[in-house]
Amino acid sequence: MKLKDIQNTYHQELDSIYGEEEVNSFFFMLIESFYGVSRIQLAMDSDYAIDDSKEIMDALELLKQQKPIQYIIGETEFNGLPFKVNGHVLIPRPETEELVEWVLKKVDHNKPITILDIGTGSGCIAISLAKNLPNAKVFALDVSAKALKTAKENADLNDVNVEFVEADILTVGHAELVSVSHKFDIIVSNPPYVREKEKRFMKPNVLENEPHLALFVKDENPLLFYEAITQFASSNLSMGGQLFFEINEYLGHDMVDLLNDNNFKNIELKQDIFKKDRMIKG
Ligand code: GLN
Secondary structure, eight states: OBHHHHHHHHHHHHHHHHOHHHHHHHHHHHHHHHHOOOHHHHHHOTTOBOSOOHHHHHHHHHHHTTOOHHHHHTEEEETTEEEEOOTTSOOOOHHHHHHHHHHHHHSOTTSOOEEEEESOTTSHHHHHHHHHOTTOEEEEEESOHHHHHHHHHHHHHTTOOEEEEEOOTTTOOHHHHHTTOSOEEEEEEOOOOEEGGGGGGSOHHHHTTSOHHHHEEOTTOTTHHHHHHHHHHHHHEEEEEEEEEEOOTTOHHHHHHHHHHTTOOSOEEEEOTTSOEEEEEO
């Protein structure tokens, strides 16, 4: 079957959901990933045909059901690095790339520092930091064994050493992590922060496909994870150590209060490229 015929069959239906330009780029991503055919090759040979079209047809069907392209392909890019993704881990967001860049700006690249990423998911934060800070020892924690399996695959894929620990930050005992490291120079986290009441603003591609465990918190207690992590950091950061969070854009000031109440100094609240309060450090 000719690729261009397949493309034409699905165009109309998909265009009404995503718009023409995005559908084109999805199509090229799919043929590149499944058949190793680039858009340039296809442009040069518009009659390019494949024997078995099932894979791409199935993928286009999934796109129609609003399954994210990253989950269909099973891979995405974060900070220029490849990451495997599936329904057990969030698809890394550009805002989180900004968080990683911020951490990298604030740390001494030559010191042999110790880093802990809490709620690592795909491992995107921990692995990007390990890749950029070859002298750092990086630990990453997650409550989900399935997420950790993916994170480990991603550490191998990117050829870095990260020590993964399966634990729930809400219940983790001090002892459990003492065996890991006595003190951390950097603690970083992008925990769940979307309040249940914000669900109605979210698109079906996110709501129906991404792990709710990684996204949502109860309206009554939106800072649950931040409180636990801040307390943990109060006793597990080294002298002059730094705590970094990605945050809910509506809770920036509550986060400043939380860090102040826990005696953090040099608190900085930072906006993302969309001018939303998106990260904080202390
Ligand atoms: N920024 C993500 C979203 O809007 C949420 C990430 C999180 O909850 N940590 O879908």
